[in-house]
Amino acid sequence: MQKRSLEFTVGIFMVMGIVALVLMAFRVSGLSVSDAGDTYTVKAHFENLGGLNDRAKVSMAGVTIGRVTNIYLDKDWYSAVVEMEINKDVDNLSIDTSAAILTAGLLGEKYIGLTVGAETDFLKDGDWIEDTQSAIVLEELIGRFLFNKAEEG
Amino acid sequence: MDRIRTLGRTGIGMIESLGASSMLLWNSLMWGGPGSAGFGDLVKQLFSVGVRSLSIITVAGFFVGMVLGLQGYTILVDFGSEAALGTLVSLTLLRELGPVVTALLFAGRAGSALTAEIGLMKATEQLSAMEMMGVDPLKRVITPRLWAGMISMPILALIFSTVGIWGGAFVAVDMLGIDDGAYWGNMQASVTFYNDVVKGIIKSLAFGWVVTWIAVYQGYASMPTSEGIGKATTQTVVIASLAVLGLDFVLTAVMFGGV
Amino acid sequence: MAAEQAYVSIRDLTFSRGERLIYDGLSVDFPKGKITAIMGPSGTGKTTLLRLIGGQLLPDSGSIVVAGQEVPKLKRQQLFELRKQKMGMLFQTGALFTDLNVFDNVAFPLRTHTDLPESMIRDLVLMKLEAVGLRGARDLNPAELSGGMARRVALARSIAMDPELIMYDEPFTGLDPISMGMIVKLIRCLNKALGLTSLLVSHDVEESCSIADYLCLVSGGKVIGFGTPNELMHDGNDEVRQFLRGEPDGPVPFHYPADDYRNDILAGGEG
Numbered sequence: 001m002q003k004r005s006l007e008f009t010v011g012i013f014m015v016m017g018i019v020a021l022v023l024m025a026f027r028v029s030g031l032s033v034s035d036a037g038d039t040y041t042v043k044a045h046f047e048n049l050g051g052l053n054d055r056a057k058v059s060m061a062g063v064t065i066g067r068v069t070n071i072y073l074d075k076d077w078y079s080a081v082v083e084m085e086i087n088k089d090v091d092n093l094s095i096d097t098s099a100a101i102l103t104a105g106l107l108g109e110k111y112i113g114l115t116v117g118a119e120t121d122f123l124k125d126g127d128w129i130e131d132t133q134s135a136i137v138l139e140e141l142i143g144r145f146l147f148n149k150a151e152e153g
Numbered sequence: 154m155d156r157i158r159t160l161g162r163t164g165i166g167m168i169e170s171l172g173a174s175s176m177l178l179w180n181s182l183m184w185g186g187p188g189s190a191g192f193g194d195l196v197k198q199l200f201s202v203g204v205r206s207l208s209i210i211t212v213a214g215f216f217v218g219m220v221l222g223l224q225g226y227t228i229l230v231d232f233g234s235e236a237a238l239g240t241l242v243s244l245t246l247l248r249e250l251g252p253v254v255t256a257l258l259f260a261g262r263a264g265s266a267l268t269a270e271i272g273l274m275k276a277t278e279q280l281s282a283m284e285m286m287g288v289d290p291l292k293r294v295i296t297p298r299l300w301a302g303m304i305s306m307p308i309l310a311l312i313f314s315t316v317g318i319w320g321g322a323f324v325a326v327d328m329l330g331i332d333d334g335a336y337w338g339n340m341q342a343s344v345t346f347y348n349d350v351v352k353g354i355i356k357s358l359a360f361g362w363v364v365t366w367i368a369v370y371q372g373y374a375s376m377p378t379s380e381g382i383g384k385a386t387t388q389t390v391v392i393a394s395l396a397v398l399g400l401d402f403v404l405t406a407v408m409f410g411g412v
Numbered sequence: 413m414a415a416e417q418a419y420v421s422i423r424d425l426t427f428s429r430g431e432r433l434i435y436d437g438l439s440v441d442f443p444k445g446k447i448t449a450i451m452g453p454s455g456t457g458k459t460t461l462l463r464l465i466g467g468q469l470l471p472d473s474g475s476i477v478v479a480g481q482e483v484p485k486l487k488r489q490q491l492f493e494l495r496k497q498k499m500g501m502l503f504q505t506g507a508l509f510t511d512l513n514v515f516d517n518v519a520f521p522l523r524t525h526t527d528l529p530e531s532m533i534r535d536l537v538l539m540k541l542e543a544v545g546l547r548g549a550r551d552l553n554p555a556e557l558s559g560g561m562a563r564r565v566a567l568a569r570s571i572a573m574d575p576e577l578i579m580y581d582e583p584f585t586g587l588d589p590i591s592m593g594m595i596v597k598l599i600r601c602l603n604k605a606l607g608l609t610s611l612l613v614s615h616d617v618e619e620s621c622s623i624a625d626y627l628c629l630v631s632g633g634k635v636i637g638f639g640t641p642n643e644l645m646h647d648g649n650d651e652v653r654q655f656l657r658g659e660p661d662g663p664v665p666f667h668y669p670a671d672d673y674r675n676d677i678l679a680g681g682e683g
């Protein structure tokens with residue numbers, strides 16, 4: 001009897017571990033079962049990423065609809081290429097959708113914001129987003145501001 | 154001159170114990186997996202090493218989470234980004250505090266108990282008696298304890314982090330009035346399963362292994378007197394804690410930092 | 413004695429603990445199937461000798477042969493095999509497993525080394541416990557036993573596997589006369605019935621003489637007398653006589669090696 005209860009307690013302990021792991025996976029890291037596979041990839045050129053990272057979120061109207069999966073340099077154009085995967089259920093992004101690198105808050109992390117256009121054709125897997133707007137780099141902004149001031153003065 | 158000699162002797166002693174403890178580890182783990190000494194023994198050790206540490210881990214995790222919530226809030230609110238509190242609490246716990254604090258508590262709670270238990274078995278000649286019966290105490294006594302430590306530690310660390318994150322949520326959402334959706338939503342957006350959860354588990358596995366190894370070795374090599382056991386128990390807590398912190402730096406540098 | 417086959421045979425054994433030489437060229441044969449009592453002053457290294465035979469300590473030099481096998485040369489695995497099949501040892505302190513009750517302590521070697529069904533293990537354990545008169549104590553924990561009871565349980569455990577060689581380290585101390593009589597009878601029975609070779613460390617001259625086939629007197633790292641109790645009692649050797657009769661003065665020192673007592677006392681006064 002005593003032995004049974006010992007094994008039972010240890011069993012409960014193990015179950016608690018598994019429950020904790022499951023909570024970590026789904027509640028904390030937002031892993032969703034349908035995450036893999038149910039996405040399609042689109043790419044975009046940017047002049048300047050300004051600190052955009054892998055796995056940054058892609059959002060539309062403030063709702064996260066995908067993630068950045070890959071970032072590399074296009075050697076012919078000397079510009080950055082960003083690959084992002086978009087959830088399959090958001091399948092009606094027009095081909096003239098524009099992408100901008102935005103910042104959450106003043107100093108927050110960078111993310112990509114999408115804004116739809118007017119075309120009736122939709123982006124498919126592997127398509128390029130043509131209309132992009134690079135990150136606003138604070139140093140450049142300040143530099144330009146000072147330059148303007150100097151010209152005025 | 155004398156000081157140099159002492160230094161030399163200490164150095165040689167340290168290398169000797171490193172060698173001896175490596176042999177202990179080798180001899181105990183070489184010949185079989187967790188159940189090799191009988192499954193019953195493993196379960197018994199999981200109980201005394203893992204389940205018995207559960208209450209302290211849970212309580213500590215809850216408080217650490219709440220403190221993180223409060224401190225994080227006071228810092229973030231100055232930048233107007235208190236919505237990032239969930240991210241702060243969860244990342245801190247998953248990457249650092251969960252594995253490290255759990256390992257330190259584990260060294261104090263389970264590690265010292267292991268050392269004292271094995272030291273006492275040695276002092277009362279139970280280990281010798283076992284040897285004379287043709288039973289290898291390394292396999293019978295040490296192996297199940299090593300495995301129990303290595304299995305328990307990641308589970309305890311996960312429970313610690315989970316409880317901590319909910320403790321943080323309690324402070325943030327229920328006490329400070331941060332939006333429920335912001336707390337969890339920001340957390341989910343920035344915590345990744347592989348990068349944060351899995352790497353934290355890898356850390357806690359390594360810590361569990363080191364702490365248990367040090368604990369059983371200290372017990373096995375202790376002087377078989379009450380003073381010797383007392384000293385070995387203290388040594389376990391000191392050495393294991395330092396080893397955890399040192400190893401944490403190395404693992405963090407390898408897994409998270411671009412060193 | 414020469415006609416008898418030796419089960420344990422020791423040649424030129426040297427062993428030291430740190431600076432202290434405990435055995436210096438000890439040679440002795442313990443005959444098969446007989447009870448040999450090893451006697452000697454406290455601290456000469458009787459327990460140490462048993463541990464050397466059991467392979468728990470390694471000699472500095474010399475050979476120790478048990479059942480035809482050279483113990484110090486055995487590999488770890490072979491040594492455990494030898495102990496499992498041939499040796500049993502009763503420790504001076506009993507050395508019961510504190511996390512197991514009396515029954516499980518005695519069952520431990522059986523469960524570990526055999527695949528016997530639980531019902532048969534139960535029968536065997538109860539048999540051994542009955543032999544030491546503690547069948548009724550089977551559910552007690554070691555902490556709940558008296559010193560003498562613990563010794564008897566340990567004895568039951570050490571004979572559980574029916575070894576060929578059994579070493580008793582002071583089995584009589586702390587026993588009341590009745591249990592002592594029981595244990596003496598038990599040791600003799602085991603010896604006669606199963607043809608065990610028994611080594612028995614004891615300070616009890618009377619009991620040892622009554623039970624042992626041979627006495628082996630050890631002092632100062634050497635064997636000072638070996639023979640049947642009768643032979644030794646009438647031996648002319650001073651040392652042997654002194655020990656067996658328990659006389660305080662004689663060639664065997666009562667004191668652990670030390671400086672002259674007078675000098676020691678005076679040195680304290682000066683410092």
Ligand SMILES: Nc1ncnc2c1ncn2[C@@H]1O[C@H](COP(=O)(O)OP(=O)(O)OP(=O)(O)O)[C@@H](O)[C@H]1O
Nearest residue numbers: 429430434452453454455456457458459460461504
């Ligand atoms: N672990 C040890 N380290 C150093 N010296 C030891 C150790 N164990 C025993 N000794 C020394 O070895 C000597 C022999 O010890 P041992 O226990 O064999 O004596 P003994 O003959 O069994 O004595 P007793 O009859 O009192 O049990 C003692 O003088 C003791 O000081």
Ligand SMILES: [Mg+2]
Nearest residue numbers: 458459460504
């Ligand atoms: Mg002794």
